Amino acid sequence: MTKVNGGHLAAKALKAESVRYVFTVCEVVMAPYYEGCEAEGIQVIGMRTEQGAATAADGWSRVTGKPGVAIFDFGPGFGNAYTGILNANLTPSPVVYIGRGRYDPSQFDLGELMEIDRDYIELVRPITKWARVCHDAKRIPEYIGMAFRNALAGKPGPVYLEAVGQELFREVDDSEVYFPTGYRTDAKSYGDPDYVRRAAHLLLNSKKPVVMAGSGVYWAEASKELQTLATNLNTPVFLNGLGRGCVPPDHPMHFSYARRFALREADAILVVGAPFDFRLNYGRPPSFSREARIIQIDIDQTEIGRNRDVHVGIVGDPKGVLTQLIEEIDGRRREDSGWLDFLRRKELEGEAKDQAWLTSNMVPIHHLRVIGELRHFLEPDDFVIGDGGFFVNFAARVLKIHKPGHWLDPGPMGCLGVGPGFAIAAKLAHPESRVVLLSGDGAFGFNGMELETMSRQGINVVTIVGNDGAWGMEKHVPVWKGPAIAADLSRGTRYDIIAQGMGCHGELVERPEQIRAALERAFNACKPALVNVMLTGETSVYRATGSGLFDRMDESRQTQVEH
Numbered sequence: 001m002t003k004v005n006g007g008h009l010a011a012k013a014l015k016a017e018s019v020r021y022v023f024t025v026c027e028v029v030m031a032p033y034y035e036g037c038e039a040e041g042i043q044v045i046g047m048r049t050e051q052g053a054a055t056a057a058d059g060w061s062r063v064t065g066k067p068g069v070a071i072f073d074f075g076p077g078f079g080n081a082y083t084g085i086l087n088a089n090l091t092p093s094p095v096v097y098i099g100r101g102r103y104d105p106s107q108f109d110l111g112e113l114m115e116i117d118r119d120y121i122e123l124v125r126p127i128t129k130w131a132r133v134c135h136d137a138k139r140i141p142e143y144i145g146m147a148f149r150n151a152l153a154g155k156p157g158p159v160y161l162e163a164v165g166q167e168l169f170r171e172v173d174d175s176e177v178y179f180p181t182g183y184r185t186d187a188k189s190y191g192d193p194d195y196v197r198r199a200a201h202l203l204l205n206s207k208k209p210v211v212m213a214g215s216g217v218y219w220a221e222a223s224k225e226l227q228t229l230a231t232n233l234n235t236p237v238f239l240n241g242l243g244r245g246c247v248p249p250d251h252p253m254h255f256s257y258a259r260r261f262a263l264r265e266a267d268a269i270l271v272v273g274a275p276f277d278f279r280l281n282y283g284r285p286p287s288f289s290r291e292a293r294i295i296q297i298d299i300d301q302t303e304i305g306r307n308r309d310v311h312v313g314i315v316g317d318p319k320g321v322l323t324q325l326i327e328e329i330d331g332r333r334r335e336d337s338g339w340l341d342f343l344r345r346k347e348l349e350g351e352a353k354d355q356a357w358l359t360s361n362m363v364p365i366h367h368l369r370v371i372g373e374l375r376h377f378l379e380p381d382d383f384v385i386g387d388g389g390f391f392v393n394f395a396a397r398v399l400k401i402h403k404p405g406h407w408l409d410p411g412p413m414g415c416l417g418v419g420p421g422f423a424i425a426a427k428l429a430h431p432e433s434r435v436v437l438l439s440g441d442g443a444f445g446f447n448g449m450e451l452e453t454m455s456r457q458g459i460n461v462v463t464i465v466g467n468d469g470a471w472g473m474e475k476h477v478p479v480w481k482g483p484a485i486a487a488d489l490s491r492g493t494r495y496d497i498i499a500q501g502m503g504c505h506g507e508l509v510e511r512p513e514q515i516r517a518a519l520e521r522a523f524n525a526c527k528p529a530l531v532n533v534m535l536t537g538e539t540s541v542y543r544a545t546g547s548g549l550f551d552r553m554d555e556s557r558q559t560q561v562e563h
């Protein structure tokens with residue numbers, strides 16, 4: 001009979017889920033969690049804000065496919081973590097968030113420290129899949145099991161669990177504790193065979209089919225199946241969200257620039273694990289053809305037909321359903337008469353327009369020149385994290401991502417400040433890969449202190465700050481009647497010196513010919529590094545390059561480059 005406290009019981013349950021790291025901001029009342037984790041061989045990573053911790057846990061989920069875990073205090077800790085949870089919720093990403101919970105019920109409603117007149121569950125419920133309080137130390141392992149089951153079941157998403165603070169310290173006999181082991185399944189769910197047959201028939205008989213694949217394909221680890229189906233069907237694939245990288249850029253069916261033409265002119269569109277949200281203009285014209293027959297595959301039945309009429313809706317795990325479709329098609333090939341050639345031409349035209357800017361010698365430097373230089377360094381195993389406005393949009397447009405989960409960005413929440421947390425998680429999960437964080441100067445301000453975490457923990461990320469001295473994406477849009485208000489930041493801020501002050505390698509770059517050597521030194525620094533690149537802040541340059549808010553991106557790609 002061994003005595004063990006509630007915090008340690010939680011750690012044992014996390015260990016059983018193969019958790020390797022938990023992310024937190026130190027708070028002594030959570031000592032039982034921390035000590036339990038260390039005793040179980042789980043490393044506790046101390047971050048600089050709870051937003052950073054919540055985001056790192058989300059990043060871990062994204063780069064491993066297994067839930068990341070963050071632990072934070074209530075009150076201000078909870079408040080800071082909230083943004084990170086919001087972001088995980090919209091992605092959606094399966095993260096286990098553990099709040100400290102209120103402390104001693106005998107003091108509730110007396111005006112205890114950090115008291116609020118509602119409980120935290122009420123606040124977190126709208127932005128999580130599942131949220132609970134555990135009131136009994138002995139039941140903590142059960143609740144951890146429930147948390148993982150709910151995070152991973154069907155459509156993934158974040159969950160929130162807190163244990164009443166006192167219970168973390170309460171010692172119980174471990175022989176009296178029920179440790180569940182078979183509390184969830186990884187089994188795939190398959191689609192209705194009749195619907196699969198109809199989908200195959202429709203696709204095989206279409207003249208201008210398109211596949212639009214999103215994050216659901218990533219979570220289902222279905223990239224191989226997606227590639228096989230696209231090859232067998234002879235059908236172009238476009239990717240969004242975490243779907244990026246699920247088809248490598250050198251695959252003959254991989255397309256990106258031609259998307260607006262493809263979705264407008266298609267006669268059949270297979271939408272897999274990609275919700276009809278704003279990124280797809282809700283599946284509606286003008287971005288989506290009105291006439292196209294839509295086949296939709298999603299693990300979540302409530303996504304089928306949301307915002308857009310579908311002709312064949314298949315509920316099931318994308319890996320399972322794509323496998324069924326491949327079997328149903330059984331080697332039959334769709335004959336293509338010019339559709340692929342047309343889209344390839346559009347693709348090459350789009351790429352060609354960016355070429356001049358990728359090698360531009362203008363001073364201050366153009367955003368695309370930095371990305372152009374970075375391309376010389378990137379290898380298929382590297383991870384690229386985007387955190388910012390225009391700077392990240394440019395990068396997303398031209399960088400080739402070779403593997404699933406190797407591009408992370410603020411996602412549908414558009415949440416600035418996610419970069420350092422994501423980068424830390426990516427590097428911890430894949431120490432053998434290089435991790436590059438592309439940050440706007442505005443975005444850097446949110447969680448830039450996490451470079452101290454990188455420095456302290458030896459997490460060697462290369463950060464490139466695109467320093468245009470502005471909230472560029474807010475400043476240069478044609479909405480303002482006069483000059484943009486509150487859209488400027490100080491020009492020339494020395495983020496490189498700030499990074500040096502945190503123990504990182506820091507470089508300032510003001511001219512394009514300096515970029516390559518600076519990146520070289522940053523990648524070889526053997527410590528975290530930051531390259532601060534002074535960028536142009538001219539609205540006319542953005543217009544000419546074709547950049548803008550998300551919904552203008554496609555239009556602007558048409559803009560003629562005047563260089």
Ligand SMILES: Cc1ncc(C[n+]2csc(CCOP(=O)(O)OP(=O)(O)O)c2C)c(N)n1
Pocket residue numbers: 387388389390391392413414415416417439440441442443444466468470471472473474
């Ligand atoms: C947390 C948060 N606050 C505000 C915004 C609104 N927003 C979107 S893009 C942007 C500008 C980003 O500026 P920066 O990071 O410097 O990138 P740039 O566009 O200048 O390249 C802002 C403020 C947001 N998306 N997230």
Ligand SMILES: [Mg+2]
Pocket residue numbers: 440441442466467468469470471472473
């Ligand atoms: Mg900026």
